[in-house]
Amino acid sequence: MSIKFARGxxxxxxxxxxxxxxARSLPIALLRARETVMGPFRDMLxxxxxxxxxxxxLRVVSESGPTEQTxxxxxxxxMLPSLTRILTAMEKDGLLRRQPDTQDRRKSIVxxxxxxxxxxxxxxxxxxAITADLQHRFGPKKMEQLLDLLQExxxxxxxxx
Numbered sequence: 477m478s479i480k481f482a483r484g485x486x487x488x489x490x491x492x493x494x495x496x497x498x499a500r501s502l503p504i505a506l507l508r509a510r511e512t513v514m515g516p517f518r519d520m521l522x523x524x525x526x527x528x529x530x531x532x533x534l535r536v537v538s539e540s541g542p543t544e545q546t547x548x549x550x551x552x553x554x555m556l557p558s559l560t561r562i563l564t565a566m567e568k569d570g571l572l573r574r575q576p577d578t579q580d581r582r583k584s585i586v587x588x589x590x591x592x593x594x595x596x597x598x599x600x601x602x603x604x605a606i607t608a609d610l611q612h613r614f615g616p617k618k619m620e621q622l623l624d625l626l627q628e629x630x631x632x633x634x635x636x637x
Contacts, residue, residue, distance in 0.1 A: 516606045542587045
């Protein structure tokens with residue numbers, strides 16, 4: 477059986493598509509882009525010893541105000557069990573507080589404490605500068621298009637039928 481490539485796709489002798497070359501694989505391209513974008517943010521966060529996951533939680537709660545854990549998990553792209561561990565550590569560090577929801581005691585509401593808001597404030601200008609540099613280098617129009625396309629991709633229902 478002979479193997480050849482056409483437009484990034486691996487083709488067998490019968491021209492049946494097999495696997496996309498890794499250079500043109502969407503999952504791998506998204507990972508590469510994520511690593512490129514996150515590099516400067518990781519450098520920024522390393523100065524305060526905060527993880528990317530904790531930063532995302534801080535950002536979500538700072539932006540949303542007191543928020544239910546499930547909503548934080550969704551907005552911060554975290555699995556609920558992982559979020560629970562992260563919140564426990566963040567409570568211990570004095571960054572936020574959890575309390576039972578007054579209307580549904582099975583749920584917890586997460587609130588930012590002054591120390592957590594101070595971390596956001598300490599990194600806000602550097603984070604904005606990183607984002608502005610990325611937007612300048614990539615182009616504002618392309619950045620908006622990319623964000624719109626990624627949102628559309630996120631909204632697709634890719635569950636097996």
